[in-house]
Amino acid sequence: MRYTRTDTIAARPADVWAVLADIERWPDWTASMREIIRLDSGPLRVGSTARVRQPSGRPMVWTVTELENERSFTWSAAAPGFRLTGYHELTPAEAGVTAVLTFTLAGPMAWLARMLAGGRVRRYVDMEADGLKRQSEHRAAT
Template sequence: MRFEHAVTIQASAERVWAVFSDVERWPEWTPTVESVERLDEGPLRPGSRTRIRQPKLPVAVWEVTRLEEGQYFEWTSTAPGIRTTGGHRVTSTPEGTVATATIVQEGPLGWLFGKLYAGLTRRYIATETEKLKELAER
């Protein structure tokens, strides 16, 4: 199951990327994240791991699987029967910077989890991109 939300932000791609990729500060600007704990040091890179607590969801450890500096990072979290991939893209356009958040749930239980949590997932990624917009445009 796939969920996606995009928003156009009137800020530079560099500014949007700086906020979007600074995962440790997410709890400061989005109510969808209670706490973030980096499990390694330094900037995000493939293999980096982060523990995230979100309201109404189990605590999850996310591992960066792909990084295109300044443009995109992807990370995955696994639990028995499900693999969740989160994508975070920043794209410059003539209208502004587009920030896109995606969640993809796969595996034998991915469809079930996706179906049960569809409304919550849609609200969370919409809230995250809208709050990103508010902060980046300040």
């Protein structure tokens, strides 16, 4: 399964990155997250981990696997039979920033996870995209 959402955000790349990279505050601006607890400290970096609790499902530990400061980060979590991966990419655009959020589900049991939770995954990615836009534009306006 792969789901991608693309939006233009009317804010500077640094403002959008500040919102995106502060993962512990995501529950403040997206209903797709109940709680995110960093398991390390300092700026977000490759190897950073966080325990994520969403409205449905059990808490999972996500690990940052790729990061390009003020541009993108990828993180993933695993469960028996499948791997979840979230890609977050920001590209400067004439009207601000193009934000691309992509979620993939892979592995031998991904088909079952897709059947059970595919609609919820799409809703959560949409909630995250809407919240990122709203929070970033609010930050840019203040």
